[in-house]
Amino acid sequence: MAENAYVAPAGKPVPGVSGAVADSRIPALQLRGISKAFGTVQALEDVDFEVFDGEVVGLVGDNGAGKSTLIKIMAGAYLADTGEIDVDGHKVSLNSPQDATRAGIETVYQDLALCDNLDVVANLFLGREEISRFVPFLVQPMNEVDMERRAREVLTQLDVKIPSLRTPVAALSGGQRQSIAVAKTILRNPRVVLLDEPTAALGVAQTRQVLNLISRLRSQGLAVVVISHNLADIFEVVDRVVVMRLGRRVATFDVRNTTTEQVVGAITGAEFGLAARQYGDHPAAEGAREQPVTPAAPTMTAE
Ligand SMILES: Nc1ncnc2c1ncn2[C@@H]1O[C@H](COP(=O)(O)OP(=O)(O)O)[C@@H](O)[C@H]1O
Numbered sequence: 209m210a211e212n213a214y215v216a217p218a219g220k221p222v223p224g225v226s227g228a229v230a231d232s233r234i235p236a237l238q239l240r241g242i243s244k245a246f247g248t249v250q251a252l253e254d255v256d257f258e259v260f261d262g263e264v265v266g267l268v269g270d271n272g273a274g275k276s277t278l279i280k281i282m283a284g285a286y287l288a289d290t291g292e293i294d295v296d297g298h299k300v301s302l303n304s305p306q307d308a309t310r311a312g313i314e315t316v317y318q319d320l321a322l323c324d325n326l327d328v329v330a331n332l333f334l335g336r337e338e339i340s341r342f343v344p345f346l347v348q349p350m351n352e353v354d355m356e357r358r359a360r361e362v363l364t365q366l367d368v369k370i371p372s373l374r375t376p377v378a379a380l381s382g383g384q385r386q387s388i389a390v391a392k393t394i395l396r397n398p399r400v401v402l403l404d405e406p407t408a409a410l411g412v413a414q415t416r417q418v419l420n421l422i423s424r425l426r427s428q429g430l431a432v433v434v435i436s437h438n439l440a441d442i443f444e445v446v447d448r449v450v451v452m453r454l455g456r457r458v459a460t461f462d463v464r465n466t467t468t469e470q471v472v473g474a475i476t477g478a479e480f481g482l483a484a485r486q487y488g489d490h491p492a493a494e495g496a497r498e499q500p501v502t503p504a505a506p507t508m509t510a511e
């Protein structure tokens with residue numbers, strides 16, 4: 209039971225929690241009523257989501273819960289079947305990753321999309337040269353000196369330590385590569401950064417680097433969404449945890465007054481008594497529940 213940990217989505221009343229105040233600020237990014245099906249699989253069902261400036265939200269849930277699908281909708285990689293997306297309170301259409309970039313939303317996927325044989329500077333500016341090619345007489349391509357200066361600035365701003373800007377990224381550690389992928393997004397001046405499993409492939413020290421980096425993004429006022437399987441990481445770096453299960457958002461916690469057990473309970477459904485009762489609501493769910501917890505449709509399977 210997570211009554212004291214319950215945080216209402218912006219603008220919504222807080223059911224069953226005395227003293228809690230719903231946030232009246234406008235989210236940097238807000239999704240409402242998002243549904244998405246792949247054939248007969250309902251990957252997302254009427255999902256609301258919000259992240260504020262200077263906030264890190266952890267998106268957690270079992271395999272197949274719908275986390276990546278939700279992130280891809282925020283990133284413009286998938287189109288939702290229903291629902292609305294607002295950036296800064298203004299409705300946006302995210303029909304492509306370019307639309308998301310224009311709206312100030314950048315995503316770092318697990319595969320990082322770096323070119324191993326190219327050096328740090330080349331990777332940071334990869335894909336940006338084209339902009340100047342369209343208007344060659346108006347905008348000169350950034351020269352190597354400018355790119356190196358800008359690369360140094362952004363890495364300093366993020367406190368990322370790299371042996372040399374001219375090192376091929378293949379020679380860097382996993383944590384450094386993750387940092388380069390994040391720095392690459394920062395060069396586009398986003399206001400929302402989405403990270404899908406940023407520490408999954410990393411050891412302890414490198415995980416530390418990436419968690420520090422996420423903290424720095426927050427302290428610079430960015431809105432950050434992190435998907436992670438690692439609840440220890442989540443608890444260290446996030447402000448709120450949003451729990452997905454079988455395509456629905458089932459709970460939200462403020463990490464300051466939440467235990468890992470409560471979050472695990474929401475992920476597995478044990479908190480709502482679903483382990484014991486497959487169908488219907490459970491009294492223990494009152495307060496922590498945001499949407500009615502309905503049993504999985506026969507076509508929906510957790511992986
Ligand atoms: N491109 C796709 N085609 C078909 N089914 C998909 C696709 N992407 C995701 N799914 C399904 O949607 C559900 C949610 O998946 P996903 O968003 O990847 O969950 P998570 O990231 O939480 O593990 C799963 O049942 C998954 O099999």
Ligand SMILES: [Mg+2]
Nearest residue numbers: 272275276277
């Ligand atoms: Mg996923």
